[in-house]
Amino acid sequence: MCGVGGAWGEGAGSAVAKMTPWLMHRGQEGVGYAYLDGGSVKIGQPPDDAPAALLHTRYSTTGAYGVQPQPVYAKYRDMELAVAFNGTIVNYRQLDPSASFDGEALAKGLARAIWELGLEAGVAEVYRKIVGAASLVALLPWGLLAVRDPRGVRPLAVSNEGGLFKAASETIALDGDGVELAPGVAALYGKRISTWKVDPQPPRLCALEHVYFAHPASSLGGRLVAEVRRLLGRALAEEETERADVVSYVPETARHAAAGFAERLGLEVVDAVVKSRYAGRVFLKPPGERDAEAVFRVVEKLVAGRRVFLIDDTLIRGTNLRSIVPMLKAAGATAVHVRIVSPPVRWPCFYGMDFQTRRELAMWGRDVEDVRAMIGADTLRYMSMERFVQILGEGVCYACFTGKYLHDIDVAWAEREVTSGRAAAVARP
Numbered sequence: 001m002c003g004v005g006g007a008w009g010e011g012a013g014s015a016v017a018k019m020t021p022w023l024m025h026r027g028q029e030g031v032g033y034a035y036l037d038g039g040s041v042k043i044g045q046p047p048d049d050a051p052a053a054l055l056h057t058r059y060s061t062t063g064a065y066g067v068q069p070q071p072v073y074a075k076y077r078d079m080e081l082a083v084a085f086n087g088t089i090v091n092y093r094q095l096d097p098s099a100s101f102d103g104e105a106l107a108k109g110l111a112r113a114i115w116e117l118g119l120e121a122g123v124a125e126v127y128r129k130i131v132g133a134a135s136l137v138a139l140l141p142w143g144l145l146a147v148r149d150p151r152g153v154r155p156l157a158v159s160n161e162g163g164l165f166k167a168a169s170e171t172i173a174l175d176g177d178g179v180e181l182a183p184g185v186a187a188l189y190g191k192r193i194s195t196w197k198v199d200p201q202p203p204r205l206c207a208l209e210h211v212y213f214a215h216p217a218s219s220l221g222g223r224l225v226a227e228v229r230r231l232l233g234r235a236l237a238e239e240e241t242e243r244a245d246v247v248s249y250v251p252e253t254a255r256h257a258a259a260g261f262a263e264r265l266g267l268e269v270v271d272a273v274v275k276s277r278y279a280g281r282v283f284l285k286p287p288g289e290r291d292a293e294a295v296f297r298v299v300e301k302l303v304a305g306r307r308v309f310l311i312d313d314t315l316i317r318g319t320n321l322r323s324i325v326p327m328l329k330a331a332g333a334t335a336v337h338v339r340i341v342s343p344p345v346r347w348p349c350f351y352g353m354d355f356q357t358r359r360e361l362a363m364w365g366r367d368v369e370d371v372r373a374m375i376g377a378d379t380l381r382y383m384s385m386e387r388f389v390q391i392l393g394e395g396v397c398y399a400c401f402t403g404k405y406l407h408d409i410d411v412a413w414a415e416r417e418v419t420s421g422r423a424a425a426v427a428r429p
């Protein structure tokens, strides 16, 4: 996962700088920029008065951890560009065999295809080859290009106000003026302005964008994310059979679902688990740096002698819950009933999330009872798939819950491709 953004027009450099903090919930490993300087594309922090600029907040799904390889610069003959994209391209070697990671293959493939076929046909040609998902923003010498991937797995929004065109992964980064690009739509703004369709497919927005990844104040598919999370929490409560005294949650993304859950059961939400606001989002960090015990604290007064419903949005590896449940018990909670606002994640994601192998999943080779024991909860219950689909709808990707991928993917091959891309040394072109 990543955040991408761009601007074209007067003040584009400062517009992109203002956008940056509103995309860092999507990636905090690093921030990279590109800009237009005297008609040429440059990688680096843009001056405020740059006429066009590009932004990428990194959450690595391929390539080495701890480097900032995007935006990627590429040149083919006299066609130069910089690209920032959100997603994963599993078969990136088919786009460019010399590329060391997917972003590099995308940039090189686009530069070549646009030079050979022209803009519209070149973009379509690249997207036809992609196995995975890619919503991108590209800076060309003559325009800013925004393309939402053909299934709309990753979001992308645009705005155009007072001659300043902006694109960003989420509407919250566009001052509330943004409109979501429909799946498979490309928009160009610059020396000419146009929109067109790129190989549109049935829409499949990532379910986990709604559940925890997107900002609660953004809109996805025209729905406010915070409201969808509240509905999910209410639906989870409808299936409840246990009793508890209070509701708490794993901060911050489960907050709205916890409110809906508590509302439905007539219980109080207590902020019993607190997180340092300077610690960032734990799942966005490389696995070796995910130290939940250093990030979370439990407020003893709020849980001592009480039975607690603990709400979390997903249970993927169980990193946070394995620390938090024992902390609640140590603080005197008499029971901890963990409730997950989504069904069990049983399959890797090859569309832009950082769980790309089966062996890292808590549910791989285990059943719900094993996972309950692993996290130390008294009971563990997930949202049923039926209710989950009722709330989120049909035009959504559920592949990590069902194993039904959007492409014909050999899981073992895809695992090897993405993990070898992870291991490759990444050098900025």
Ligand code: SF4
Pocket: 153, 205, 206, 207, 208, 209, 348, 349, 350, 351, 352, 353, 397, 398, 399, 400, 401
């Ligand atoms: S596989 Fe899961 S995480 Fe990946 S895009 Fe689909 S729903 Fe989202």
